[in-house]
Amino acid sequence: MEITLGQVNRMTSEAFAETLGWIFEHSPWVAKRAWTARPFQSIEQLHRAMVRVVEEAALAEKLELLRAHPDLAGKLHMTDASVKEQQGAGLDQLSPEEFEAFTAWNRTYTERFGFPFIMAVRGQTKDTIAASMRERVDNEADAELAAALREVFKITRFRLDDLISL
Numbered sequence: 001m002e003i004t005l006g007q008v009n010r011m012t013s014e015a016f017a018e019t020l021g022w023i024f025e026h027s028p029w030v031a032k033r034a035w036t037a038r039p040f041q042s043i044e045q046l047h048r049a050m051v052r053v054v055e056e057a058a059l060a061e062k063l064e065l066l067r068a069h070p071d072l073a074g075k076l077h078m079t080d081a082s083v084k085e086q087q088g089a090g091l092d093q094l095s096p097e098e099f100e101a102f103t104a105w106n107r108t109y110t111e112r113f114g115f116p117f118i119m120a121v122r123g124q125t126k127d128t129i130a131a132s133m134r135e136r137v138d139n140e141a142d143a144e145l146a147a148a149l150r151e152v153f154k155i156t157r158f159r160l161d162d163l164i165s166l
Contacts, residue, residue: 120154
């Protein structure tokens with residue numbers, strides 16, 4: 001389904017949250033709070049409003065948002081959008097050995113940071129994703145929180161661009 005920016009600007013708060021609530025994985029609170037920034041002149045302005053909501057959120061809410069994301073190459077609790085994004089990067093076609101390695105990296109990462117490894121996988125391959133996982137697991141906690149949020153912001157921009165036309 002594709003909608004226009006004009007339709008977005010005319011939505012009630014409830015319709016806005018229902019239509020855009022999935023953009024930030026299982027976190028409709030982002031859309032609910034961004035609705036007040038209407039009208040939006042561009043998709044970029046809409047995205048900036050949503051990003052600002054996250055940036056201004058309490059740490060607990062940010063962590064909740066990050067924890068709502070599925071493990072890369074995982075099989076549980078994935079939204080349709082996440083399934084498509086991961087398929088595009090070939091994460092649905094891992095060998096048993098590769099799947100085992102991704103599972104181990106995900107576990108190590110989550111144990112270290114308290115949320116799953118997040119990466120905007122559009123345009124990536126399983127090899128570039130694996131390399132990023134190995135690199136980022138050594139980050140300091142604050143740096144990785146910032147990196148994970150930057151990746152969420154990339155993912156959500158892709159999703160908005162796919163959903164909304166001018």
